[in-house]
Amino acid sequence: MAEIGPLQCAKCGACTVVCPVFQATGRESLSARGRLHLLERLDPAQASDAYAEILSQCLLCGACRAVCSRGLDPPARFIAARQQLEKTAGGQVLLRAITRKALSNPTLLTTIASLGRPLLDRLPADSGLRLRLGLPQARNILTPALPETPKGKSAPPTLAYFPGCYATHLHRKIGEATERIATAFTGNPPLSPKQQSCCGLAAENGGDTSTAKRLAKQNINAFAGNSLPILTSCASCYSQLRRYPELLANDPKWQAKAQAFADRLLEFSTFVTQAMEADPAFRFASQPTPRTVFYHDPCHLRFPSQITTPPRKILRTIPGLSLTELPNGPQCCGQGGLFHLAQPELAKNIRGRLLNQVKQTTPDLVTTTCSGCLIHIQQGLGDEPARPEVRHLAILLAELL
Numbered sequence: 581m582a583e584i585g586p587l588q589c590a591k592c593g594a595c596t597v598v599c600p601v602f603q604a605t606g607r608e609s610l611s612a613r614g615r616l617h618l619l620e621r622l623d624p625a626q627a628s629d630a631y632a633e634i635l636s637q638c639l640l641c642g643a644c645r646a647v648c649s650r651g652l653d654p655p656a657r658f659i660a661a662r663q664q665l666e667k668t669a670g671g672q673v674l675l676r677a678i679t680r681k682a683l684s685n686p687t688l689l690t691t692i693a694s695l696g697r698p699l700l701d702r703l704p705a706d707s708g709l710r711l712r713l714g715l716p717q718a719r720n721i722l723t724p725a726l727p728e729t730p731k732g733k734s735a736p737p738t739l740a741y742f743p744g745c746y747a748t749h750l751h752r753k754i755g756e757a758t759e760r761i762a763t764a765f766t767g768n769p770p771l772s773p774k775q776q777s778c779c780g781l782a783a784e785n786g787g788d789t790s791t792a793k794r795l796a797k798q799n800i801n802a803f804a805g806n807s808l809p810i811l812t813s814c815a816s817c818y819s820q821l822r823r824y825p826e827l828l829a830n831d832p833k834w835q836a837k838a839q840a841f842a843d844r845l846l847e848f849s850t851f852v853t854q855a856m857e858a859d860p861a862f863r864f865a866s867q868p869t870p871r872t873v874f875y876h877d878p879c880h881l882r883f884p885s886q887i888t889t890p891p892r893k894i895l896r897t898i899p900g901l902s903l904t905e906l907p908n909g910p911q912c913c914g915q916g917g918l919f920h921l922a923q924p925e926l927a928k929n930i931r932g933r934l935l936n937q938v939k940q941t942t943p944d945l946v947t948t949t950c951s952g953c954l955i956h957i958q959q960g961l962g963d964e965p966a967r968p969e970v971r972h973l974a975i976l977l978a979e980l981l
C-alpha cells in the first residue's frame with residue numbers, strides 16, 4: 581500500500597460526518613474526501629463542466645477543516661482549484677455559470693425584485709452582494725451610505741466600524757443598530773471610513789483572487805488613518821477580513837499591513853460581551869413579553885474563529901428571553917456565499933433540514949450575526965403566518981438599550 585504524505589487525505593471519513601452537502605446528498609464526490617480525491621487525480625487545466633460543477637457544490641463552510649485528522653484545509657484547496665479553473669477557462673467561468681443559474685432561479689429573482697431598483701442601484705460595483713444576488717456589474721462606485729464621522733460629538737471615537745455591503749446599502753438598520761450599541765458602551769459613535777469597500781469574500785470564493793486582493797488593499801488603506809479596533813457586524817465579512825494576511829502573504833509590501841489590520845478586528849458579539857464584562861452594572865432592558873430565541877451560528881464564526889459562546893452569553897442576560905438549542909447542535913443554513921446561487925436546490929435542501937429542526941424548538945425569534953444567513957433564513961421561512969421573526973443580533977440588542 582502506498583504511503584500517505586503529510587499533505588494527503590488519509591480517507592478517514594471524519595469530514596463526511598460534518599459536511600452539510602454530503603449529509604444532504606449522500607454523494608461521496610461531494611464530500612471533502614471525494615473532492616480531494618478528484619483534485620489529486622485531475623488537473624484543473626483539463627477541467628470540464630462536470631468538474632466545475634463539483635467544485636461549486638461546496639459551501640466552503642470549513643466544517644471539514646475543523647475535524648480533519650490530517651490537519652488539511654480542504655476549502656483552501658477548493659478555492660485554489662476554482663482560481664485555476666478561472667485561469668484555464670479564460671476568466672470568470674465559475675462566476676458566469678453562477679450568474680446564469682441565478683437568473684434562472686425564480687426565488688432569487690423574486691427576492692431581487694422585492695428589494696427595489698433604487699436600493700439595488702446603491703450597491704457599489706465591487707460589492708460581493710452583486711455576486712451573491714446574481715446582479716450585473718454596475719459602473720459607478722458609490723460611497724458608503726452610513727455617515728463617516730460621528731455628528732455633534734466632541735470626543736474622538738474609540739472604535740472604527742466596518743459594516744459590510746449589506747448593512748451599508750441594503751439593510752441600514754443593522755449598521756445603525758451597531759452604531760447605537762457601540763455608542764452606548766464607548767460614549768461616542770464609531771468612525772466608518774468612507775473609502776472602505778466590500779470585504780472580497782464573494783470574489784475570492786468565486787475564484788477571482790485578484791479582485792479579492794484589490795479589495796483587501798483598499799480596506800487596509802481605508803482604515804490606515806488610525807489604530808482603533810475595527811468593529812464588524814457581519815460574520816462573513818469578519819472571517820474574510822481576518823484572512824487578509826493569508827490572502828496577501830506573498831506580497832512583501834502588504835504582508836505586515838495586512839497582519840496589523842487583522843489584529844485590530846473586533847467581532848460584534850465579542851465586543852458586546854467584553855463591554856458588558858467591563859461594566860458589570862450594564863443591563864439590556866427586559867423583553868416586554870417573554871419570548872424564546874434561537875441563535876443561528878454562522879459557519880464563518882463557528883469554524884475559523886470558534887465564536888459561539890459570546891452571542892449566547894449576551895442573550896442569556898436578557899430578562900424575558902429564553903434560549904433554545906437544536907438537539908444535535910448548530911447546523912449550516914446552506915447559504916455559503918455564492919453557493920445558494922450556484923446550487924439553489926441543494927442550498928434549499930440544506931436550509932430545509934435546518935429550519936425543520938428550528939421549528940421543532942418553536943422559537944418566537946431567530947437571530948444571527950451574518951447577513952448571508954439572515955437573508956437565506958428569512959427566505960426559507962417565507963410568509964408563513966406562524967413564522968418566527970428573524971433579526972440581526974445588533975437590531976435585537978439595540979431595541980433593548
Ligand code: SF4
Binds near residue numbers: 599601610638654
Ligand atoms: S467546506 Fe463544508 S461543504 Fe465544503 S467539503 Fe468541507 S464540510 Fe463540505
Ligand code: SF4
Binds near residue numbers: 590591592595616644
Ligand atoms: S477528515 Fe481529512 S483526512 Fe479524513 S477523509 Fe476528510 S479530508 Fe481526508
